[in-house]
Amino acid sequence: NGGGTPVTVRAVFDRPFALRVHWKKSLGAGYSGIAIADGYAVTMFSDGTTDHLVALASDTGDERWRVPLGATFPPRDGSTGGPVSTPVIHDGVAYGLGPRGELVAVVLATGTVAWQTHLVKDLGAVEPHWGFTTSPLVAGDLLIVLTGGAPDRAVTAFDRRTGRVRWRAGSDGASYQSPMLITTGGVDAVLAGGDTSLMALDLRDGRPLWTRAHGGTGFFALIV
Numbered sequence: 071n072g073g074g075t076p077v078t079v080r081a082v083f084d085r086p087f088a089l090r091v092h093w094k095k096s097l098g099a100g101y102s103g104i105a106i107a108d109g110y111a112v113t114m115f116s117d118g119t120t121d122h123l124v125a126l127a128s129d130t131g132d133e134r135w136r137v138p139l140g141a142t143f144p145p146r147d148g149s150t151g152g153p154v155s156t157p158v159i160h161d162g163v164a165y166g167l168g169p170r171g172e173l174v175a176v177v178l179a180t181g182t183v184a185w186q187t188h189l190v191k192d193l194g195a196v197e198p199h200w201g202f203t204t205s206p207l208v209a210g211d212l213l214i215v216l217t218g219g220a221p222d223r224a225v226t227a228f229d230r231r232t233g234r235v236r237w238r239a240g241s242d243g244a245s246y247q248s249p250m251l252i253t254t255g256g257v258d259a260v261l262a263g264g265d266t267s268l269m270a271l272d273l274r275d276g277r278p279l280w281t282r283a284h285g286g287t288g289f290f291a292l293i294v
Contacts, residue, residue, distance in 0.1 A: 135181025218244025
């Protein structure tokens with residue numbers, strides 16, 4: 071509204087409507103969101119001892135399977151502890167990232183672990199203060215994960231089918247913003263924010279396209 075005149079918007083419905091709870095399920099501690107696809111609702115939680123990746127039937131809430139990730143991430147600075155990352159579902163596979171660095175790919179229909187790795191133990195990543203909280207990103211045949219570390223450990227691209235590392239790039243700690251896909255300079259890229267910098271990496275091989283330091287304080291803005 072370029073003229074500055076207030077505009078009132080009214081939604082008109084044929085009949086009244088209301089939301090109601092279809093089902094609810096008590097799980098445990100954590101901050102993980104829910105990914106829903108193909109009749110499954112997948113999330114993560116702590117039972118007080120172990121962190122789990124769990125799949126529920128999206129229409130009933132009945133548990134279909136759960137995969138233990140590791141010992142529960144402890145409460146810290148007022149948090150309840152447990153997992154924070156939200157899983158992603160793609161092509162019949164659920165990908166989950168536990169707070170200590172447990173990365174798993176689980177067949178959605180059966181709960182079978184297709185592959186797994188540990189970001190800290192296997193790849194030398196550095197665990198952030200509140201654990202690994204970002205969500206994996208599917209990009210074609212790649213699974214992009216903000217891993218954190220140096221040298222060239224900030225972002226890792228896995229073959230999403232096998233878990234094999236395809237490329238690693240960037241030198242920065244893992245922060246708490248999930249990577250995303252952008253196009254910059256006509257190139258498909260991964261945009262990742264670390265502890266001290268914002269970086270754009272060529273999706274094909276991880277080649278750095280540009281890096282901007284943000285200093286770890288304040289805020290930054292990106293216009294593409």
